[in-house]
Amino acid sequence: MLSRLWSKKPGESGEMNIEKLKKALNEAESVLIGAGSGLSTSAGFVYTGERFRNYFSDFEKRYGFHDMYSGGFYPYDTLEEHWAYWSRYIWINRYMDAPKPVYDELLDLVKDKDYFVLTTNVDHCFQKAGFEKHRLFYTQGDYGLFQCSKPCHPKNYENEEVVRQMVQAQGFEIAENGELILTDGTVPKRQIPSELVPYCPKCGKPMAMNLRADDTFVEDEGWHRAAERYADFLRRHQNGKILFLELGVGFNTPGIIKYPFWQKTNQNPNAVYACVNYGEAAAPEPIAERSVCVDGDIGEVLKKLK
Secondary structure, eight states: OOSSSSOOOOTOHHHHHHHHHHHHHOSSSSSEEEEOOHHHTTTTOOSHHHHHHHHHHHHHHOOOOOSHHHHTTTSSSHHHHHHHHHHHHHIIIIIISSSSSSSHHHHHTTTTEEEEEOOOOOOHHHHHOOOOGGEETTTTTEEEEEESOOOOOSSSEEEEHHHHHHHHHHEEEOOOOEEOOOTTTTOOOOOOHHHHHHHHTTTTEEEEEOOOTTOOOOOOOOHHHHHHHHHHHHHTTTTTTTEEEEEEEOOOSTTTTHHHHHHHHHHHHHOOEEEEEOOOOOEEGGGGGGEEEEEOOOOHHHHHOO
């Protein structure tokens, strides 16, 4: 077990650490990317402020919440209103292009390496940027998938077409880049037609999002195949020159990415651990000498690495 003592590499400047990270990338035979919500935040997928108000001001005015997460947990009276909210949420965070090309820049850095991605993000940004699907493991689900809320069977269903119909039924037009647009004077409807409410094709229960929130989360065949590919990647590189590149991972679910990255770096003397995070860039003392901690915006750090 790793020590709880922290090392933020005192005495080193941000530029020094970026140079160290560049060197670690160049020397690594393989790269395991661990990506958290901070990576998508850097790409412009923020859930508060102007972006929230652009698409949910009517919900904010009616219910008083001020961010997308809170709205996602609100107990709406009807499924028609629940899916009105969630269809907008899904569309802008899954089918709309990210405002900044952070994922594209990350791919440019690792595309010539033997890489793999472990992520708790559910917005599909890696695949939209061109990362190879067989090198990705989305552990917590995908905004683009429905599942039975019970669930009565271990299968997920793609939702793009029905979500498109839901947002259009509320009065939105969809631009070429996926942006939702209201024509002048149009007030969006806070509900969808009842015939668009999704139900399980097997048992008839309401469908739910394929997002890990409790023990009803469906791990389908695709999820298990990705888990096997991740385990195989770790086996192949367990003693090699591997860079554990952690990007935007906080402490909400540290047992998925952060703690395993620390442990595997500790077990492999050829490994390097790198943490790029705004305000939370740190490493435990036992691996401090083989760690690079960069406190800053991920997109800006990636530009400097190029």
